Amino acid sequence: MNTTILDMVKIEVTKLLAVGIIYPISDSHWVSLVQVVPKKYGMTVMRNQHDELVPMRIQNSWQATRKDHFPLPFVDQILEKLARKSHYYFLDGFFGYMKIYIAPEDQHKTTFICPFGTFAYTHMPFDLCNTPSTFQRCMTSIFLDLL
Structure with a gap:
């Protein structure tokens, strides 16, 4: 990594x-x-070596993460509902994801390594396989009476 990217990490x-x-973790499978990955407006996103969003891992021909097929709303459906409202509020989903805790027994599955050590997440990062579905399920349950 060049020094600029290293500093960002x-x-x-x-x-x-x-x-x-x-948190630092000593060992994980x-x-x-x-x-x-440089993004517009200076925002950076961490990716793995295959440019994946750390989605699904295969071990012994079994998928370790089962895909959650919770229905995500289409943008046109959301805009149609918003058109009839006098007020609306936008939630920043990127940081909203990190409000959801990962069960302690599953945190080691989020381990990543960088030049500064090996770490695991305690909160759900945006780049896990089922992050969008999990977040949408939470938002739907919270705002169900407003939808």
């Missing part, structure tokens, strides 16, 4: 450690390498 890891979203 260090800043992100330090920030996530400080707020308790990740579930480790992904990270890559920093």
Whole structure:
């Protein structure tokens, strides 16, 4: 990694450690390498070595993560509902994902490695296989009477 990207990784890891979203882990069978992918407006996203969103892992020909097929709403459906409302509020889903805790017995499955150590998530990051479905399920249950 070049020094600019290395600095970005260090800043992100330090920030996530400080707020308790990740923690150092000594060993795990579930480790992904990270890559920093530059995004528009200076935002960066960590990816693994295959440019994947750390979705599904295969072990002994069995999928370790079962895909949650919770129905996600289409943008046109949401916009149609918003058109009839006098007020609306936008929630930032990227940081909203991190409000959902990962069960302690499953945290080791989110392990990633970088030049600054090996870490696992305590909160759900945006790039896991079922993050969108899990988040949508939570939002639907919270706002069901408003939908």
